[in-house]
Amino acid sequence: MSVRTSQVPAAPRVSPEGLLETPRERWIRRAERRGPLVVLVAVCAAATIASPSDASWSDVSTILGNNAFVWLLALGMTFVITTGGIDLSVGSLYALGGVLAARGSSSGPWLAILLPLVVCAAWGAVQGILVAYGGMAPFIVTLAGLLGARGLLQALTNQGSTTYLVPAHSWFRHLGAGTWVPVGIVAALFAIGWVLMERTGYGATLTAIGGNQDSAVLLGLPVARAKVLVYLLSGTLAGAAGALGGARLGSGVTTIGVGYELTAIAAVVIGGTLLTGGYGTVGGTVCGVLLLAVIHHLIDRYLSQYGSAMTDAVNGAFLAVVVLAQALLERSRRR
């Protein structure tokens, strides 16, 4: 025993192999982290340079104003995907939230806000409990949620034949009117989401669950509770988005929201969040949704003769490129 210990200096030793990252790997890591922002800036710059005269504030307000509510779906989805799960029900909950808001608004603006939030939060919580405590696959649970929420919507509106209108003078309408009020609300929620993700133990728990659920359990983190909360959060945000949408449209529209969950997933993934979980940023999702919105706008503008088919095709291609880039970066780091 003495043979070895005598050779050991008392001072702390530096592990030369402590950091294995080469400059190249660090570059790759940065690229992964900042990639979405770089692409967003590049696309905007390219569009501005291509037609400087056309770029104006009206563009910005169109880009921001039309779609802002839907981005909340992507915010909720960011949390869910970070845990390695998925929430397919948000598109349906978005539509449900809108109808509930319109219905509630006849009894007062506060009910118009609370009703969709409470119902969608409860819906999300049930999904979370099934996932966390029932051990069911998130894909299946939320697929059931997607169908179920649509069904509830149909029942509420008598197969769409009943339309609920928001009273013309209710201040609830102002929440969705114009560009800056809804954008402000959405921006505030994103800011709160960022804090939640980056500056609380809860955000770290979500990342840990997605990274390695077994170790998260062994580390004593509240895994099941965090999972229930994440689906609850996602449902609530979808309900809030629906309420804002209802306020803007002035009525509950049953046909909207179909496929929005997929757009939200696309935005999250484009923003650099790993679909397998374990890494996710709210900032990346902001870039993701803005990027999709900008591309959508550009296509509307320059390729409108091809119709919406073009938008979807470009979005799809873009998603494929992003995921391919993620895979390539990952592989080149492993090498």
Next chain:
Amino acid sequence: MPTSPDEPDPSAPSAVGAPAGAPAALEARRVVKSFGGVHALRAADLLVRPGEVHALMGENGAGKSTLIKLLTGVYRPDDGVIALHGTERAFRTPLEAQTAGISTIYQEVNLVPMMSVARNLFLGREPRRYGLVDLRTMNRLASEILERYGVRVDVTAPVHTLGLGARQMVALARAVRTDARVVIMDEPTSSLEPREVQTLFDVIRTLRDQGSAVVFVSHRLDELYEICDRVTVLRDGRTVHSGAMAALPRMELISLMLGRDLVAAQDGRVTAFAPDRSQRRPAPDDAALAELLPAGRRGRWARQAIPGDSDSNATDSGRAALSVSGLTDRHRLRDVSLDVAPGEVVGLGGLLGAGRSETAQAVLGAHPAAGTVSVDGKRIRRRNPQAAVRAGIAMLAEDRKAEGVIPGLSVRENIVLAALPRLSRAGIVSTARQDRIVEFFMNRLRIKASGPEQKVQDLSGGNQQKVLLARWMCLNPRVLLLDEPTRGIDVGAKAEVQGIIDQLAAEGVGVLLISSELDELIEGSDRVVVLRTGSVAARLDGDEVTAPNLLAALAGDGSGLGEPETGEPELGESESESAGPESGGADEGEGNAS
């Protein structure tokens, strides 16, 4: 000889930090745990005093990990008592155990790869300011803490950018909090370099001096004798020994772990292996199979040994069936070389963690390592499993469930899986031919199933193992790597599998047999290569393959039986080995593997 558990041992050096009469920091009394009818722990006792480092020893399956998980609230005991500082506790979750002051470093490193080093370090107990995580304080504290562990890194970088050793240190720093009164370390050194091990030991000594109790699990004997004060040995879910570390000679420790009495002469044979090579017989109906199977490029059918004339193999053994030289990887293996002649069974011995499975995997190309592997004198250039299988190597993996059978598929599908490409003609596989092959193997290996369409998951462990053997036999391998082929299967199936190994050898296959059971190695092998900490420690040939010789080789004191204590020269020697340069070859190995 084994003393009864919990017996106080005042002569032990453990008295250094622990007053003899102090209450146990952590105690498990007669704890029992079974999983689905399988007893993991039958009656385990463990008593750890404050201010001592306690070694928990036992071979694979002895119940160490289960015991640790019971102590830390991952599982709950079926019976028995767990007490912390004299009070009985029943932890329901890992969190409760942590709150009570038990910190654990689990065998697998528990870090979140994409999260920063600092966040990993403080996961679940982040420093807060105004209710939010105070990143600046967290990063500063993280740097300070890691500095003490000899790790100087950018704490904001994601943890996956760190080396394995540094990662282990982060996990360690995470687990060891200042208020931890009990620290449990499950093989913390398995991925550390010698220098890092010493840093770890400094930390352990600090913990011990401040009165914490440390439970230390490792398979490196040198480390145990260096750092541990007392030892508890588990075997088959029971505590078989507890006492001072220094009072237990290595040989005795190993025989306790393996359950072999050193003194008792071993006359009776306990395995179904043939007594010696000349009595091995090939299966009688091989010719029938030869027609069924396509002649592989190196199929053993092409020049098959004449039944009963197995000595003919010896004459043509100028070319080894398998020749391995200089296997070296970054951590586990150092210059492992061995040959297996056609028709020979070579045992690969060693304690857990000695690198046996890694060697087999490296031969197959599934574990990146530098070095050369040749089959029938022909070197395998591209080192991956596909190339190895094509060259005629087959491997029965240790973990049958994870790496072997596909539980949802039928017996038939499992058997022909690997052979399908060779059985097909223009991409179409004849079902009739498949059926004949499957039927042949089910008869020959006596696979007990309701029929070829029964799902493998419904079979017993022994029958699953036979299905796997059949799968590889379909490929006419030249070399068969068997990693613990009889673990976890019942006695009857065990004997049958051992018989099949003999038959295969008689037919000219070179067999590399890994087993933790000494009897299996001694009676089944023609020669035994013993590994210790990743390098070849001894080669036993023919009559040298005896229990005492093997135990001596495993223990690492070549001076023979009954040697009372850990020779110091031995320590020094093994250190110079382990401190040797190794990274050069490892890089090359990874290059080969990718």
